[in-house]
Amino acid sequence: MLNISLNEIYSEAYKAFRSIGIEWGLAKDAANQSKWLAEHGFYFLGSILKNADLYKKGELSLLIKENTLEKPLSAALIGLLLVEYVSSANLKWKGYIYDYKFLCAAMGIIGNEQNVQLILKKNKKIIACTLGKKIYVQKDMVNKTEHFSLEPYLSNQEFDLNKLQKIEKLPAPKVNKKCWDRLKLMAFETYVPESETSKSGAGY
Amino acid sequence: MEKNQLKTKLNNLYIKRLPRDVMKLERLGSFHQTRLSFSRQLIDELITNNWKTEIVQWNINADGIGNAVIKIFSKQKLYSLIVFCHQISDNERSDRVIAEKWDMTFSLFLGIPSKDELDEMSKNLKIQELGRHLSKQLTLSRANKSVRVFNSVLNDLSTGKQPDKKMINNIGYLVRTTAVYGNGKFGISDYLPAKNDNPLNKPFQAEMLTVYLIRYFSIELINYLAKEKGKDKSVSLSNEISKHIGVGNATGLGMAPFLINHQKLIHKWIDSRETALSRVLSIKKLSKYNQAKIFNLIEKAYFYTLQWNVDDIVQSKRINILRKELRDISNNKRLTDLLTQVYPIQKIYEYFVNKISMETQEILTSIFIEPFSELINDLANEMGTQEQSSVLIGYNVNELIEIIKNKYDWAIKLNIKDPDENHFFWYTSQAKLEPRLGVTKLDNGSEKQLPFDIPHQVQNALKILKSLPPNITGAEAMVLHPEIRNIIKRVIINENFPFGEIQNNLVGKEVRPIDLLRCKLSFFGASKYDPKSNLWTRITLFQGAPLPHQLQEKNSSEWLFPYLEND
Numbered sequence A: 001m002l003n004i005s006l007n008e009i010y011s012e013a014y015k016a017f018r019s020i021g022i023e024w025g026l027a028k029d030a031a032n033q034s035k036w037l038a039e040h041g042f043y044f045l046g047s048i049l050k051n052a053d054l055y056k057k058g059e060l061s062l063l064i065k066e067n068t069l070e071k072p073l074s075a076a077l078i079g080l081l082l083v084e085y086v087s088s089a090n091l092k093w094k095g096y097i098y099d100y101k102f103l104c105a106a107m108g109i110i111g112n113e114q115n116v117q118l119i120l121k122k123n124k125k126i127i128a129c130t131l132g133k134k135i136y137v138q139k140d141m142v143n144k145t146e147h148f149s150l151e152p153y154l155s156n157q158e159f160d161l162n163k164l165q166k167i168e169k170l171p172a173p174k175v176n177k178k179c180w181d182r183l184k185l186m187a188f189e190t191y192v193p194e195s196e197t198s199k200s201g202a203g204y
Numbered sequence B: 001m002e003k004n005q006l007k008t009k010l011n012n013l014y015i016k017r018l019p020r021d022v023m024k025l026e027r028l029g030s031f032h033q034t035r036l037s038f039s040r041q042l043i044d045e046l047i048t049n050n051w052k053t054e055i056v057q058w059n060i061n062a063d064g065i066g067n068a069v070i071k072i073f074s075k076q077k078l079y080s081l082i083v084f085c086h087q088i089s090d091n092e093r094s095d096r097v098i099a100e101k102w103d104m105t106f107s108l109f110l111g112i113p114s115k116d117e118l119d120e121m122s123k124n125l126k127i128q129e130l131g132r133h134l135s136k137q138l139t140l141s142r143a144n145k146s147v148r149v150f151n152s153v154l155n156d157l158s159t160g161k162q163p164d165k166k167m168i169n170n171i172g173y174l175v176r177t178t179a180v181y182g183n184g185k186f187g188i189s190d191y192l193p194a195k196n197d198n199p200l201n202k203p204f205q206a207e208m209l210t211v212y213l214i215r216y217f218s219i220e221l222i223n224y225l226a227k228e229k230g231k232d233k234s235v236s237l238s239n240e241i242s243k244h245i246g247v248g249n250a251t252g253l254g255m256a257p258f259l260i261n262h263q264k265l266i267h268k269w270i271d272s273r274e275t276a277l278s279r280v281l282s283i284k285k286l287s288k289y290n291q292a293k294i295f296n297l298i299e300k301a302y303f304y305t306l307q308w309n310v311d312d313i314v315q316s317k318r319i320n321i322l323r324k325e326l327r328d329i330s331n332n333k334r335l336t337d338l339l340t341q342v343y344p345i346q347k348i349y350e351y352f353v354n355k356i357s358m359e360t361q362e363i364l365t366s367i368f369i370e371p372f373s374e375l376i377n378d379l380a381n382e383m384g385t386q387e388q389s390s391v392l393i394g395y396n397v398n399e400l401i402e403i404i405k406n407k408y409d410w411a412i413k414l415n416i417k418d419p420d421e422n423h424f425f426w427y428t429s430q431a432k433l434e435p436r437l438g439v440t441k442l443d444n445g446s447e448k449q450l451p452f453d454i455p456h457q458v459q460n461a462l463k464i465l466k467s468l469p470p471n472i473t474g475a476e477a478m479v480l481h482p483e484i485r486n487i488i489k490r491v492i493i494n495e496n497f498p499f500g501e502i503q504n505n506l507v508g509k510e511v512r513p514i515d516l517l518r519c520k521l522s523f524f525g526a527s528k529y530d531p532k533s534n535l536w537t538r539i540t541l542f543q544g545a546p547l548p549h550q551l552q553e554k555n556s557s558e559w560l561f562p563y564l565e566n567d
Helices: A006-019 A024-039 A045-056 A075-089 A101-114 A177-188 B002-008 B038-048 B115-130 B147-158 B165-171 B205-233 B239-244 B253-261 B263-281 B288-306 B313-331 B333-340 B344-355 B358-369 B373-380 B397-407 B454-466 B474-480 B482-496 B513-524
Strands: A093-098 A118-122 A125-131 A134-138 A145-152 A164-166 B052-060 B066-073 B078-085 B104-110 B140-145 B173-181 B246-251 B424-428 B435-439 B527-531 B537-541
Touching: A006 A024, A006 A045, A006 A177, A024 A045, A024 A075, A024 A101, A024 B482, A045 A075, A045 A101, A045 A177, A075 A093, A075 A101, A075 A118, A075 A145, A075 B474, A075 B482, A101 A118, A101 A125, A101 A134, A125 A164, B038 B205, B038 B373, B038 B513, B052 B205, B066 B115, B066 B205, B078 B115, B078 B205, B104 B115, B104 B205, B115 B140, B140 B205, B147 B165, B147 B173, B147 B205, B165 B239, B173 B205, B205 B246, B205 B537, B253 B263, B253 B435, B253 B513, B263 B344, B263 B358, B263 B373, B263 B482, B288 B313, B288 B333, B288 B344, B288 B358, B313 B333, B313 B358, B313 B527, B333 B344, B344 B358, B397 B454, B397 B474, B397 B482, B454 B482, B474 B482, B513 B527, B513 B537
Parallel strands: B173 B246
Antiparallel strands: A093 A145, A118 A125, A118 A145, A125 A134, A134 A164, B052 B066, B066 B078, B078 B104, B104 B140, B140 B173, B246 B537, B424 B435, B527 B537
16 A cells, blocks of 8 residues: 555546546546545545546546436536536536545535535435535445435525534545556656757756 | 834725736746745744754764754754765766756655654655655755865865855855655645644745755755864854855746646735735835835845846846846935835835836835835735635626636737747656646647646637626536636636736747746745746755854844855
8 A cells, every 4th residue: 555645646636637638627626526535535546547437438427417327427527517506506406426425525625615505415315415614424435326416505404414424634545556556657648758849948 | 113104004005016017927037035935934933933953863974975864843843854965976966857866865854753764764765756755754855066166165174264255156055956845745745734733834834944954954064074074174164154055956847837726826925925015115104224224225135136147148137237227226316315205115116116127126126025024924924825626606607708808808819829829838748747848830749738828728718608698607607618617717716816827828939937937936035046048047045044053143034135245
């Protein structure tokens, strides 16, 4: 196992997502969500690689308005935009999501930064919510496609927080070296061999 | 007295310069060290909290090879600098980032390392980027000797002589760092600005402390080696010369993307500097003491420029003009008159600003801010931040269009089809993962360019936004067009943090990356910028700063414009 810093996770994930053709802003979002998961003790590295593979195979969608069980929305790639969309238009969104822990990360980020209150439900059961700057999630997360609804939290809604777990920051993560090397290899694809003109006068 | 005046006038401050005037590369590339610079902030912290320095381990032999541990501590915290000195041949010594061996490798460590941790570092520090480093390490760095100066000073000291001051002035350092990594690079600790118990929680304080301690080490090392070589005949460097020895640094494009990637942080830095200027311009009356201080600083700046000599033709011309203009200002009879009037600094500023070069305007900014630490100290605490991950909600398409029209008029005006506006592209090199500048027509790899073509992205986004219903939310616009997410985020950040966007085309033919470097280096507190091309520069850090044993001396926090009188 390898000790890595949060900055390394952000930086390598960002480039890895770029290497599969994800737009700069979305790649940053995905990297920030990955960092958030790492920072809060969630399994993240294998999930990044899996999301990237599925996206490359055309099995994940980036379209918030068009997703199916066969081609669900990638929470890793579009989760942050989805929570902004729901929050800004104050609407209820329903659809198929792959790997919803990334959506929880997005909820955690926007809850903390913009104090936005959201509820994520599966079959009418609350599985994640942001309250104040805190986030609570269902304890057992599964990495598969399911149907969810995401909506703003209204103060008159009542639910039992005891069934959810308050998520706190944890010490820096350790990761599997093989997986980390795979991520770095993806990131490497965004680099360019240095040309002679670039070297000229560059010095350092 | 000025502080009280300012308190009563806080709602009536002299208007800050506008981002459209400040955020131009030509101006950013004329910045100098100020009291808000990070090396200055570090020295202020060391003075205020009475930090002590102690060498706790010194296993260096007479050839200068071995390791050392230097402890630095206050009542609250303890750090140590771990240094390994290596034997390398002259042909292995290179300041380029692709070098694989260095005279010294070192790291700032949280606490004092255990034997196991020291063993681990002995294996990894020497290979720098190729190693994996401990999470208790706050920085990772290396330095080479300036061989000519180092050997000459060593010879002089070992034979009982102080070195030639002219040579010390010309070079200014014994060792030169070639990279100082922080913030989680290669496994070291992440920068955690939110941790309040951390005295290094302000920007680049860990990096600055590393450089400050390696400067101290370099002086201790040369005194030790002189003693080893000359025994009873040897002398130590005089206090005067020691204080004038800084640390050299060679900086290239690696530093440039930071200013584009950290919009909110850069806003904080520049906004603090501009607020500081606005505050001092609002001072109604100056005491005689401060009148003299301003006058003396102009003189001091002039003498500093006499010892700032570079080969670069452009910078050399700028320095010559700067010298002449500083001399003209201090000889101008209006100066002493203006100093005694109401709103003196404002009047001096307005009287001279249109008559002088940008280099002189910005050195005046440093001069004006310098005497008034009590007016600006709070700003130093405002210069750190965490970048926002989400995009602020609450904007609709119409509002985004208006922001672009108001804040990015400079980008909209540009003819982005002109080949000259597409001359360069920025990329990350495979060789050392460093940013590089490619020429679009000549080099491969433009499809992997970094997103620094801001005007191009702005114009594209504007076109898309205009095609959408004006009342839908910005988030919905990005849902429909994910390809504009990066630039819309920038636009919204710019609306709230307007000093965070450089208002030049960074891929245009006229861009001078050296201006980006100088801007960032000025916030580090660099002096004696010595550009070697448009793409890299040498600088000196901590020249004139008090050494650890001088921190509690009178006026030790005042070390702007280092100057060493020649014999």
